[in-house]
Amino acid sequence: MSDDDKLGQSTPKPSLHPVYTVTNIQNKVxxxxxxxxxxxxxxxxxxxxxxxxxxxxxxxxxxxxxxxxxxxxxxxxxxxxxxxxxxxxxxxxxxxxxxxxxxxxxxxxxxxxxxxxNNKGARAASLEHEFNTLKLAQQPSFDAYCQRLRELAGLLKDVGAAIND
Known part of the structure; x- marks a missing residue:
């Protein structure tokens, strides 16, 4: 028995690194x-x-x-x-x-x-074309149309060509 144990104190156990507490990252990201x-x-x-x-x-x-x-x-x-x-x-x-x-x-x-x-310029041009030519009639609903515009705006932001609100 260690001196610490005799005095009612125990040596601290090494703590578990927080990474080991994640069981399913898809619940978080x-x-x-x-x-x-x-x-x-x-x-x-x-x-x-x-x-x-x-x-x-x-x-x-x-x-x-x-x-x-x-x-x-x-x-x-x-x-x-x-x-x-x-x-x-x-x-x-x-x-x-x-x-x-x-x-x-x-x-x-x-x-x-x-x-x-990579290829930001070409990707931005392609996404901008899709954004500018997207028609409501191509989508099953107004909500789907708005969602696709939001998705395209997010993708454009990713390549540094953000669309203003």
Whole structure:
């Protein structure tokens, strides 16, 4: 028995990292499909949760510890959880574009970013054309028409071509 135990005190047990308390990330971050959930919305939700669960440093560009660092194994395990969060919040259509067998969370995060933000000009032109030519008659209802306009506006915002209200 330690001296602390004899005095009625016990040594504090190491606390569980908050990342281990997330059982289903989809309950917290919506699935990125590029339409209903835009890249910008997904990034905002994901980074909010990453900050709250103390793993933001896995996706913000902070370098990983060296493999010889005593904290590397714990970092690597937590990084695998963050990587699962990223993959777990991708739509089935998008996931194959990002999925790689040997990847860190930061590498996956950057792949998602590059796919959504590359070719901004061409993507913006295509989205602006669709936004400007969308007709109410093409939609099943007025609500569907408004929803599609909101979706297109969100997608345009993602590529830096925001539409004014």
């Amino acid at each position: 919506r699935v990125l499909d590029g339409t209903k959930v835009t890249y910008a919305s997904w990034v905002n939700l994901f980074t909010l949760h990453a900050r709250g669960y103390k793993v933001l440093h896995h996706i913000d560009g902070t370098p990983a510890p060296a493999k010889t660092d005593p904290t590397y194994d714990a970092w690597y395990e937590i990084d695998a959880h963050v990587l699962q969060w990223i993959y777990g919040t991708m739509s089935d259509d998008l996931l194959p574009r990002f999925l790689e067998s040997e990847s860190t969370a930061l590498e996956a995060w950057n792949r998602v970013k590059n796919i959504f933000l």
